[in-house]
Amino acid sequence: MDALPALTRMVGDLAPTFGADYWSTKPYVYESRGDAQRFDDLFSADAVDELVTSRGIRTPFMRMATEGTVLAQKSYTAPGGFGAEVGDQVSSEKVLAEFAGGATIVLQGLHRTWPPLVEFTRRLTDDLGHPAQVNAYITPASSRGFDPHYDVHDVFVLQISGEKQWRIHRPVHVDPLRDQPWSDHRAAVAAEASGAAHIDRVLQPGDVLYLPRGWIHSAEALGGTSVHLTIGIAAYTRADVASTLLEVIGKTPALRGSLPLGIDFSDPAEVQPIVEQVLESLRAALAVPDDRSTAARQVQSVGAALARRLATDVKPEPVSPLATVDAIAALSATSRVRWRGSLRARVEDAGETVRILAGTKVLALPAEAASAVRALAGGAPTAVGALPGLDTDSAIVVVRRLLREGLVVPA
Structure with a gap:
C-alpha cells in the first residue's frame, strides 16, 4: 500500500521526495497527460450545481467575487422559504444571474460539506502532518476572480474542468505568517506582478499546481467555465515551535510573578527593568539544559502541546452515531472493529491503568487492556475475540x- 496515497494522487511518483524538493520552497506543476477525469470522483461541475441547487448551503460556505471584489451576500442569497426561515441561503436564481454576468463562485469548506473531499482531505492531512481545507473556484470564461495576491498558506490547485491560465511571480515577502496578509505589501505585490512571470501555465483537467505560501499568483479562465479545487495547507512553522516553547517555559516560577501594582506601561522607565528581568529569565530558560532528562522533558512538552493543537485543528474520521449504537448492542467475539481513522492519540502506561490521550479526551482502562489497546491503535481491523491479553468477556467490555x-469504529 502506498505510504502517501493522497499526496501521490496529486503529484505522482514525486511524492516520496516532494518534501525535500519542493515543500515550502518552490512551485511545482504536475501534468495529467490526458487523464482529464482523474479527479472526477472528488468533485465536478455537476457537484457545483448540486451544492447550489439542492444542498441548502449558507454563507460563509459560499461567496462570489468579480475582478477581485467580493460581492455583497444579498446579491446571491435569499430566505429559504417555509420550513427554512433563514435569510442567507444560497439562491440558485441569484447565483445564475451573477455567474452569467462574470462573477466567480467560491464554495468554501468543502472538506466539511462534500463527502468525497471530507475523506480525501483527511487522508491528505495524514500524509502531510499539517491541517488542510478545501475551496472550489468556479470561474466563467475569460474572467478573473481575484487580483494578483499571495496566500499565507501553501496550496495545491486541482483543475477539475475547463482550462485556467495561471501566472506565478516570486514572493515579495517570503514565508508569510497568518497575520501577514498580502494587503500589507499591496504595492510590492502589484509591482512584482507587473513583470515577467516565473511560471505562466495553462492548467487542463487533471493537472495539479503546488504553490508555497507567499508566491504571488492570479488566474484567468479560458474558453469556457473553469472549475478547480484549492487545497490550503496551514503548515505549522518554526514560529509555532517558538511560541509553544515560550508557553511552556512561561509557566516557570521566574515568569509567573505579577507585575507591580499601578504600573504605567506608557512609561519606559517603569517597563524597561521588567523587560530586562524577563529577558534574563528567558535566556536562562531557553539555554540548552546540560541534564539530558531535563532537555528531553522540554522537547516532550513542546511536542505534546503541538500534537494537541493538531488534534484540535484536524478532525478525525467521522463516527456514525446510529450504526455505532447498533454495533455496541450486537457486539460479540466475532465483531470486527478498527481504530478510528486519523485519530491522533497517544497510549501510555500509568501504573494500574493504560491511558489513551486524544486531544482533550483522556480515557483510563485497566492495565490488562494495554496490549489490546495497542493492537487496535496499530490500525488493522481486528475481531474482538482475537484481541491480545483479554478473555472474550473482558474484550467485549x-x-x-x-x-x-x-x-474505535465498526470495521
Whole structure:
C-alpha cells in the first residue's frame, strides 16, 4: 500500500521526495497527460450545481467575487422559504444571474460539506502532518476572480474542468505568517506582478499546481467555465515551535510573578527593568539544559502541546452515531472493529491503568487492556475475540467502551 496515497494522487511518483524538493520552497506543476477525469470522483461541475441547487448551503460556505471584489451576500442569497426561515441561503436564481454576468463562485469548506473531499482531505492531512481545507473556484470564461495576491498558506490547485491560465511571480515577502496578509505589501505585490512571470501555465483537467505560501499568483479562465479545487495547507512553522516553547517555559516560577501594582506601561522607565528581568529569565530558560532528562522533558512538552493543537485543528474520521449504537448492542467475539481513522492519540502506561490521550479526551482502562489497546491503535481491523491479553468477556467490555468514546469504529 502506498505510504502517501493522497499526496501521490496529486503529484505522482514525486511524492516520496516532494518534501525535500519542493515543500515550502518552490512551485511545482504536475501534468495529467490526458487523464482529464482523474479527479472526477472528488468533485465536478455537476457537484457545483448540486451544492447550489439542492444542498441548502449558507454563507460563509459560499461567496462570489468579480475582478477581485467580493460581492455583497444579498446579491446571491435569499430566505429559504417555509420550513427554512433563514435569510442567507444560497439562491440558485441569484447565483445564475451573477455567474452569467462574470462573477466567480467560491464554495468554501468543502472538506466539511462534500463527502468525497471530507475523506480525501483527511487522508491528505495524514500524509502531510499539517491541517488542510478545501475551496472550489468556479470561474466563467475569460474572467478573473481575484487580483494578483499571495496566500499565507501553501496550496495545491486541482483543475477539475475547463482550462485556467495561471501566472506565478516570486514572493515579495517570503514565508508569510497568518497575520501577514498580502494587503500589507499591496504595492510590492502589484509591482512584482507587473513583470515577467516565473511560471505562466495553462492548467487542463487533471493537472495539479503546488504553490508555497507567499508566491504571488492570479488566474484567468479560458474558453469556457473553469472549475478547480484549492487545497490550503496551514503548515505549522518554526514560529509555532517558538511560541509553544515560550508557553511552556512561561509557566516557570521566574515568569509567573505579577507585575507591580499601578504600573504605567506608557512609561519606559517603569517597563524597561521588567523587560530586562524577563529577558534574563528567558535566556536562562531557553539555554540548552546540560541534564539530558531535563532537555528531553522540554522537547516532550513542546511536542505534546503541538500534537494537541493538531488534534484540535484536524478532525478525525467521522463516527456514525446510529450504526455505532447498533454495533455496541450486537457486539460479540466475532465483531470486527478498527481504530478510528486519523485519530491522533497517544497510549501510555500509568501504573494500574493504560491511558489513551486524544486531544482533550483522556480515557483510563485497566492495565490488562494495554496490549489490546495497542493492537487496535496499530490500525488493522481486528475481531474482538482475537484481541491480545483479554478473555472474550473482558474484550467485549473494553471494546464497548472504546466504541462509545469514539476511539474505535465498526470495521
